[in-house]
Amino acid sequence: MRFLHSPARFLLHYLAERPWSFLLLGMIVVAASAGSIGTQYAMKLLVDAMTMRSALNLVYASLALFIGLVVAESLLQRAAAFLLGHLTVKSGIQIRLDMFDYLTGHQMPFFQQQRAGSLGHRIGSLAGNFGALVHRLVMEVTPPIVAFVGALIIFFTIDARMAAVLGLIFLAVTAILVRHGLKGHVHHRAFAQKAGVVGGELVDLIGNIWVLKAFAARRRELDRLGGILEDEAKAQRKGWFFVERVRGLYDIAMAAMVAGTLIWAIGRWSAGAVTTGDVVVITTLTFRMLHGARDLAMALIDTSQQFSYLDETLEIVGVPHTLTDAPDAPALVPGAGTVRFEGVSFGYDKARPILHDLSFDVPAGQKVGIVGPSGAGKSSILQLVQRFYDAQAGRVLIDGQPAAGVTQESLNQAIAMVPQEVLLFHRSVMENIRFARPDASDADVQRAAEAAGCAEFIADLPQGYDSIVGERGTSLSGGQRQRIGIARAFLKDARIVLLDEATSALDTESELAVQAGLERLMVGRTVLAVAHRLSTIAEFDRVLVVERGRIVEDGAPQHLLMREDGEFRRLWTMQAQGLELDDKPQPRLRLIGGNAVMGLNDRVQAAWRRASGKG
Numbered sequence: 001m002r003f004l005h006s007p008a009r010f011l012l013h014y015l016a017e018r019p020w021s022f023l024l025l026g027m028i029v030v031a032a033s034a035g036s037i038g039t040q041y042a043m044k045l046l047v048d049a050m051t052m053r054s055a056l057n058l059v060y061a062s063l064a065l066f067i068g069l070v071v072a073e074s075l076l077q078r079a080a081a082f083l084l085g086h087l088t089v090k091s092g093i094q095i096r097l098d099m100f101d102y103l104t105g106h107q108m109p110f111f112q113q114q115r116a117g118s119l120g121h122r123i124g125s126l127a128g129n130f131g132a133l134v135h136r137l138v139m140e141v142t143p144p145i146v147a148f149v150g151a152l153i154i155f156f157t158i159d160a161r162m163a164a165v166l167g168l169i170f171l172a173v174t175a176i177l178v179r180h181g182l183k184g185h186v187h188h189r190a191f192a193q194k195a196g197v198v199g200g201e202l203v204d205l206i207g208n209i210w211v212l213k214a215f216a217a218r219r220r221e222l223d224r225l226g227g228i229l230e231d232e233a234k235a236q237r238k239g240w241f242f243v244e245r246v247r248g249l250y251d252i253a254m255a256a257m258v259a260g261t262l263i264w265a266i267g268r269w270s271a272g273a274v275t276t277g278d279v280v281v282i283t284t285l286t287f288r289m290l291h292g293a294r295d296l297a298m299a300l301i302d303t304s305q306q307f308s309y310l311d312e313t314l315e316i317v318g319v320p321h322t323l324t325d326a327p328d329a330p331a332l333v334p335g336a337g338t339v340r341f342e343g344v345s346f347g348y349d350k351a352r353p354i355l356h357d358l359s360f361d362v363p364a365g366q367k368v369g370i371v372g373p374s375g376a377g378k379s380s381i382l383q384l385v386q387r388f389y390d391a392q393a394g395r396v397l398i399d400g401q402p403a404a405g406v407t408q409e410s411l412n413q414a415i416a417m418v419p420q421e422v423l424l425f426h427r428s429v430m431e432n433i434r435f436a437r438p439d440a441s442d443a444d445v446q447r448a449a450e451a452a453g454c455a456e457f458i459a460d461l462p463q464g465y466d467s468i469v470g471e472r473g474t475s476l477s478g479g480q481r482q483r484i485g486i487a488r489a490f491l492k493d494a495r496i497v498l499l500d501e502a503t504s505a506l507d508t509e510s511e512l513a514v515q516a517g518l519e520r521l522m523v524g525r526t527v528l529a530v531a532h533r534l535s536t537i538a539e540f541d542r543v544l545v546v547e548r549g550r551i552v553e554d555g556a557p558q559h560l561l562m563r564e565d566g567e568f569r570r571l572w573t574m575q576a577q578g579l580e581l582d583d584k585p586q587p588r589l590r591l592i593g594g595n596a597v598m599g600l601n602d603r604v605q606a607a608w609r610r611a612s613g614k615g
């Protein structure tokens with residue numbers, strides 16, 4: 001999206017979305033400002049008519065003109081404010097929708113590098129920035145410019161020399177103020193940065209409220225927050241003092257200028273060169289011009305500040321997408337559910353490859369367990385199947401179609417994933433499960449929940465399916481969240497199911513419930529499961545053992561177990577002893593949770609016996 005490349009393009013893009021409305025707004029504002037200058041002129045006519053003892057008709061006509069212009073200006077001002085509010089609210093909705101759409105198109109690493117809260121805040125503030133910019137330009141920059149031009153014209157009718165002098169003064173005052181004001185940017189930026197730190201700290205503290213309470217750290221953290229707020233206040237004070245200094249300077253300059261102009265005008269009046277009305281209009285217009293110079297300078301400073309906020313946000317949110325659909329990419333045509341890796345090499349960082357020349361073929365309906373030491377690249381294989389990343393070499397084919405050649409949306413439709421950590425929205429259980437298929441009926445959702453083994457615990461929740469699960473599902477246990485994840489996969493009803501087994505141990509009862517749900521889910525589907533507890537894949541059709549990004553064994557679990565010095569057998573034996581391997585250059589053994597050992601339950605013991613011919 002080219003319009004995200006610069007604040008000016010961004011502004012123009014959204015102005016061009018409603019060109020006629022914004023043009024109308026500009027015209028109303030120009031007319032209102034002209035009307036306001038016109039009132040000064042009408043006042044001069046009135047004063048002249050009165051002092052020159054003109055016919056009463058002329059006096060009343062001037063008065064009528066004056067009142068008419070005052071009313072017209074005020075009506076136009078209201079119309080402009082109404083239209084501006086209406087337009088910026090509409091554009092604000094559009095901007096946030098566009099930005100959310102663009103933001104969610106970024107690849108996963110983007111979200112790992114940015115804090116979610118700060119991204120949300122930035123999207124929200126983009127709409128605010130746009131509104132503020134349009135407001136400044138239309139309501140604060142345009143009127144002083146129109147007033148300046150109008151005043152200059154009136155001055156020229158009175159005294160050309162004076163008009164030229166005042167015009168130059170106006171430009172000089174504006175330029176000096178803008179120049180000086182821009183120097184204050186450093187203070188404003190420092191304050192904005194400190195305010196950002198405070199915001200981030202607050203979000204962090206509230207997000208980690210559990211730690212705060214558990215470590216009795218409320219008082220301690222309050223003191224720490226006090227220190228950070230003090231820092232912010234210092235930066236804020238510097239900004240204020242700067243602005244006040246600029247204002248002081250301006251006030252002194254204005255007093256001198258108005259006094260000078262008045263003395264000069266009265267001198268001309270006493271010489272009979274100008275009328276009383278002229279003196280009145282000269283005085284009011286001088287005030288107006290000088291105020292206009294100040295307002296214009298402030299508005300320009302503010303506009304440039306808004307531009308830099310906008311620029312800062314666009315630099316983060318508007319970076320180009322790194323993973324996009326190929327032009328004219330077709331949708332994936334779902335088939336029986338085959339997965340094929342052809343010479344796939346991949347690294348999150350190109351310089352540090354994780355998977356090396358991986359090739360395997362999973363026919364439809366096969367259940368494949370992926371095992372290996374921690375960090376071997378198992379989860380990365382699942383990430384590539386879903387095309388969260390592109391491989392640096394080779395291809396991933398889903399139902400014979402390259403994952404990189406079809407639309408990402410259609411690819412994600414064809415695959416159901418039950419991740420290690422099931423993430424839930426702060427919505428009801430019903431909505432959370434239905435997220436997998438928005439058009440599913442309540443009965444469909446309930447059937448999926450029953451199949452996943454959720455029905456019982458959902459019935460025990462205070463409002464059943466309507467219960468809100470708490471932010472990120474915190475009011476549910478780990479096992480319950482996982483079963484909701486399985487229910488989602490049921491509802492999605494995809495031919496290909498990816499499972500990434502949770503590393504954190506569940507209690508035995510939960511584990512059995514999750515296991516039962518998974519087993520029902522796997523029936524008749526192609527399954528790729530990353531397994532930490534080898535017990536879970538004992539009855540799979542096939543096991544791929546991955547070590548440092550390479551497949552070192554591939555076969556049915558029973559067969560692999562029979563290989564005397566096989567890797568799978570070694571992992572199995574270690575797990576039976578409660579140990580697990582880290583896939584580091586110097587592999588390290590570590591103790592794993594007791595449940596993993598308990599996970600080697602009867603079924604596995606039976607498989608072991610079968611494999612070793614003792615069954």
Ligand SMILES: Nc1ncnc2c1ncn2[C@@H]1O[C@H](COP(=O)(O)OP(=O)(O)OP(=O)(O)O)[C@@H](O)[C@H]1O
Pocket residue numbers: 109112348349354372373374375376377378379380381530
């Ligand atoms: N998003 C990421 N960005 C950069 N490196 C990553 C990312 N995810 C994983 N890695 C690295 O890639 C390597 C393989 O990780 P992966 O998660 O695929 O291993 P795994 O075999 O699934 O491990 P585990 O069993 O511990 O889940 C690890 O060294 C890991 O640090």
